[in-house]
Amino acid sequence: MTKLSAENQLGSSSDQQTNSVAEKRAKYHLQRTALISTLGGLLFGVDTGVINGAIGYMATPSELNLTPGDEGLVTSGITLGAAVGAVFAGKVSDLIGRRRLLKYLAIVFFICTLACSIAPNAIFMIIFRTLLGLAVGGASVIVPTYLSEISTPSIRGRLVTQNELMIVTGQLLAFVVNAILGNVFGYVSHIWRYMIGFGMIPAILLFIGMFFVPESPRWLVMKGKVQEAFKSLSTLRAQPESCKTEISQIQNALDQEKEIKQATLKDLTTPWVRRLVFIGIGLGVMQQFIGINIMMYYGTTILTQSGFAHNAALIANIFNGIVSVAATIIGMSLMNKVNRRKMLTSGIIGTTTSLVLIVIVSETMSKSPILPILVVACTMMFLGFFQGFISPLVWLLLSEIFPQNLRGLGMGVSTFFLWFSNFLVGYFFPILLSGLGMSYTFMVFVFFNILSFFFAYKFTPETRGKSLEQIQMEFQYGDKSGVNPESK
Incomplete structure (x- = not known):
């Protein structure tokens, strides 16, 4: 019995070690896959953020000679x-697969970034x-x-x-990258081409990574294709x-989806x-009209108008980026601890x-030497709350x-309006800045923020801790707790 017991213990220990190795291997592959695929998100950030520092160089008469309207289109054409x-990606990926579409998108990223970096004029850019x-x-x-x-559901x-x-x-x-190139090679008028061209590197990494x-x-x-x-x-x-169980669950979920009639216009x-x-739609429009992309696209322009030299503005803008990353991490940790409406309205107040x-x-301090520092502090505060x-x-x-049954229609329409609002903000900001000056331009966005607060307070539903079915019932049958639980 003693010998048998020892053998059982040895076998149990061996199984545990095998399971531990398998779990570590699976965790590694999952993390690696997530890292590679989110290079698409990194590209999103690089291609929208790089224009922040590049626009000042390319707008000069010796380069693309951009008008304020041209600046708006160059900046916001991407949105x-x-x-x-965003509208067509879901349907295309259903036809050819997520992995293959991401591979094709990496090629589009590379070709269009290359074309932008060698653009001979504003129209070409x-x-x-836009492409x-x-x-x-x-x-x-x-x-x-x-x-x-x-x-898996636990880490989704x-x-x-x-x-x-x-x-x-x-x-x-x-x-x-903008700050480094601008400060080291700022005397080169076409340095903006290298700033934009930097985006080709993560595009190449995404394309190669999708093979793995x-x-x-x-x-x-x-x-x-079950096998x-x-x-x-x-x-x-x-x-x-667990793979067999999960595939069975996927099959059951897909069977149920086939029986559900999807909503149409x-x-x-x-x-x-x-x-x-x-x-x-209101949530998407509100998010953009609050003014985030006047900071992310035109941060360097804002700081330059505040009194920074262009090279110094490029460096100061890095702090805006650091605050954005830190605030996103903090926001991710708060999401499941604070009610949605309260968190949203608090952010808009900020x-x-x-x-x-x-x-x-x-x-009040237009001639003060500390104006640029105060503006940086305010933009960092804005980005932290947003x-x-x-x-x-x-x-x-x-x-x-x-x-x-409403997700396809609702997400498609809402996302379209979110991106279109992003375009409007990016296009009109330099025009407003040129015509009204910085103070009055920001007053316009103060007005939009006030409207956004009233929308969020009155119409945003509280969804924390509720199932999708419960939210649907509250809207369908007029339960006000689904819209404003604190108004009771």
Whole structure:
């Protein structure tokens, strides 16, 4: 008995070691796959952030000689393309697969970035920045989808929000590259071409990396490729039994989805559906009109107008990027601890206060040597509240408020309006800045922030701790607790 017991213990210990090794291997492959796929988010950040430092160089008469209107189109053309890319990316990925589409998007990123870096005139630049937006919009939809389909339920939230972190990291990386090139080679008028060209590096890494990640198991099951789905999933999970169980769950979920009639535009005649879609549109428009991208796209311009030398503004802008990354990390940790509405309205109060302070210091201390430092502090405050309280929360709410049969319509329409609002803000900001000056331009966005606060307070539903079905019931049958639980 003693010998048998010892053998059993030895066997048990061996099994535990084997399981431990398998779990470490699966965890490593999952983390590596997530890192590679979120290079799409990094590209999103780099390509939207790089223009911050490059626009000042390319606008000069000796380069592209941009008017304020041209500056707006060069900056925001990428978001107009993203609006279109976001709408069609889901359907294209359902046809050809998440992995293959990300590979194709990497090629679009590379070609369009190369074209922008050698642009001979404003028209050429605007066209290829808009085409680059197709890849940005596609990545903004497909990367979170892919991450949600390869992750386990226990880590899905953290893994999907990792993409948001990679976006702001990409913007920070672009700010750092801009500062280095601008300060070391700022005397070279065409240095902006190298700033933009930097985006080709992560595009190459994404393309190569997609050869080393599996296809989405859910997509493979959807296409009837069950054996391939098992092979794909087995690289990301420790136990074969769990792979079989998960594939069975995917099959059951897909069968249920086939039985659900998806909502169309005709369903907007139903009051509760129309109300829910309009709330989704409002959230998307609100997020952009608060003014985040006047900081991310024109931060260097704002700091230059405040009194910084251009090279110093490039360096100061790095601090904006650092705050964005830190605030995103903090916001991710708060999401499941604080009510959505309270977090959102608190964030808007913070962004409004930041913009008001910029107006006050610009008007009262216009000749003070500390004005640039105060403006930097205010922009950092703005970014802290926005990236920590508003940005990740809006995306989370959009993923929560739509029931399954309404998700395709609701997310598609809401995302389109979000990107189109992004385009409007990016296009009109330099025109307003040229015509009204900095103080009055920021007053316009103070007004938008006040409107956003009232919208968030009155219409944003509280979704924390509620199922999608419960949210649907509250909207469908008029339970006000689904809209404003604190108004009771």
